[in-house]
Amino acid sequence: MAPWLPLLSLLGLLRGAVSAPPRRAADAQAWEPVTPELLRPARFALETYNRGRAAGARAVLGAVSGRVRRAGRGSLYSLKATLEEEPPCSDPMTCQLPVSKKTLLCTFEVLDELGEHTLLRGDCGPEDAKVADDRNETFSSFFPLLNKDPLPQNFSTEMVSLFKHFIATYNRTYETEEEAQRRMSIFMNNMVRAQEIQALDRGTAQYGVTKFSDLTEEEFRTLYLNPLLKEGLGQTMRPAKPVDDPAPPEWDWRKKGAVTNVKNQGMCGSCWAFSVTGNVEGQWFLRQGDLLSLSEQELVDCDTLDKACMGGLPSNAYSAIKTLGGLETEDDYSYRGHLQTCSFTADKVKVYINDSVELSKDEQKLAAWLAKKGPISIAINAFGMQFYRRGISRPLRLLCSPWFIDHAVLLVGYGNRSDVPFWAIKNSWGTDWGEEGYYYLHRGSRACGVNVMASSAVVD
Structure with a gap:
């Protein structure tokens, strides 16, 4: 035995x-x-x-x-x-x-x-x-x-x-x-x-037991990741105007009130919706001074360009928000983690966007844009994230290829820990994963495709 x-x-x-x-x-x-x-x-x-x-x-x-x-x-x-x-x-x-x-x-x-x-x-x-x-x-x-x-x-x-x-x-x-x-x-x-x-x-990352440790790789990918991202066939966005000011040595929008609490997408491949609402929350705060937790469920149910829990693209989600007329708050249209009949109500819209833009693939320019303009929607290769616990992740490029991006997240800041440069990334797997829901990825090496699909809504 x-x-x-x-x-x-x-x-x-x-x-x-x-x-x-x-x-x-x-x-x-x-x-x-x-x-x-x-x-x-x-x-x-x-x-x-x-x-x-x-x-x-x-x-x-x-x-x-x-x-x-x-x-x-x-x-x-x-x-x-x-x-x-x-x-x-x-x-x-x-x-x-x-x-x-x-x-x-x-x-x-x-x-x-x-x-x-x-x-x-x-x-x-x-x-x-x-x-x-x-x-x-x-x-x-x-x-x-x-x-x-x-x-x-x-x-x-x-x-x-x-x-x-x-x-x-x-x-x-x-x-x-x-x-x-x-x-x-x-x-x-x-x-x-x-x-x-x-x-x-x-890097300095530590890997081990997480809440996903009893799932096969195939189950994890199916339940929590987004296969549509690597196809990259979403709506075309105009390029953003570059920021002339150099990037400060460090920046963190969490400390400036532009980031809501970490949310949990559950067993639904809706990371694309969380990435976009996080970006819009930051843009609205910077233009209107009011931080609102916005509805991902509205996008899951009502965005006909994407595939709800089967995946989606941020560029499509921006277009859907414009078509719908805006986003309701989490309180008015709460998250359920599965596709429902669209119950969007125009009278309850609290936030609108005017446009969306595609950002530079240069990490230094991304940092400068973030520090001046707000949190950024990005997509990355989630290699190793099933077992990530803490620290700055820096997988070998061959193991974390930018050609296989499969998870949308929110870039909220950057800095250095013991001279190791990092991006601070808000995830959507709850606070019982990573560093209280956050992932730290090496900055300056284009790690895991962090720079390949950066975008933002525009609020005038």
């Missing part, structure tokens, strides 16, 4: 001791059989896996399936493959015991940018593994940029204790034993993933 199963039973999460196989992903039908296009990244992943291994201990590629997501000049390949490892001794005349090949089941993520491949993630385990145990290969994960030590013997025990604390902290309950078991397995794999991200971060 795996050592963590009795401990899990003591937590009241399980009564049995047999691990159920992981549930098939909802989009499993999207996985395609091998094609020449999929073989290229699969062979690259295999080469990376074999790197440093003796000639007689290298694996060969077996079956391959996968899918591809494209954005800009890049493609992200998600692959499933079997690898066959040659036995350490293949000559029956000299081997003392008969041995056979070892088959591994692997998943890979390979990024192709202009023909250059990078292995973002690779996870391999025995093909016939049915029950999670304390052997390293069950939770094995090789990461080409990280030469980490084998997992400690007490890894599973420590993870059970951490999972127990997670459940208590975030008040988690699971409907069935199977679901509790599955979530714990996801949690364990996520903690390994968080350690990998931590080791590769070049």
Whole structure:
């Protein structure tokens, strides 16, 4: 019996001791059989896996399936493959015991940018593994940029204790034993993933347990991120006039009363609405002197250019606000976190906008504009944010490509911590995430595409 199963039973999460196989992903039908296009990244992943291994201990590629997501000049390949490892001794005349090949089941993520491949993630385990145990290969994960030590013997025990604390902290309950078991397995794999991200971060960020730690990457993306942003096919906006004044050394609109409290989008991909209302709240405050918490639900329900909880674009949202005639307040049109029938009432409009503008992609010019004009709506690649806890995040560019922006947020300030420059970013995942709801991203390196989709409403 795996050592963590009795401990899990003591937590009241399980009564049995047999691990159920992981549930098939909802989009499993999207996985395609091998094609020449999929073989290229699969062979690259295999080469990376074999790197440093003796000639007689290298694996060969077996079956391959996968899918591809494209954005800009890049493609992200998600692959499933079997690898066959040659036995350490293949000559029956000299081997003392008969041995056979070892088959591994692997998943890979390979990024192709202009023909250059990078292995973002690779996870391999025995093909016939049915029950999670304390052997390293069950939770094995090789990461080409990280030469980490084998997992400690007490890894599973420590993870059970951490999972127990997670459940208590975030008040988690699971409907069935199977679901509790599955979530714990996801949690364990996520903690390994968080350690990998931590080791590769070049900033001061800390990654670990968050309220999203029992979600798969696919679930997290589906529930909280915005796939439409990377397409960038929204309404055309005119360029903003540049600000002539140089950017001050630091700036924070929170200290000047232009930013409302952190909100929570819930399990709805409506970040685009929160990003835009945050910007409009700041613009209205700077022109009218009145800070109002505006309605995201109005945009979710009434913006016909966007797709409610399925994602949207700030440029479309500005256009919708103009078409509707303005925004109601949160009090008058409260947030529900799912699509409803539009119940917009023109008589309750408290805020209007006159136009919207696209801002410079130069970070120094963005800082100057922000300090003079107010908080800015931006979109970023959310790599690592599922496990972000605090500090200034600076992922490797290849891991946080600007071609894969998938989350809209609000730029409210900038500064330095111990000589590390940062952007202060208001998120929409509640105050129980990050630094009281805020995310800090490295400034000056175009980290995670922070500069690629900056915009603002115009209030005359």
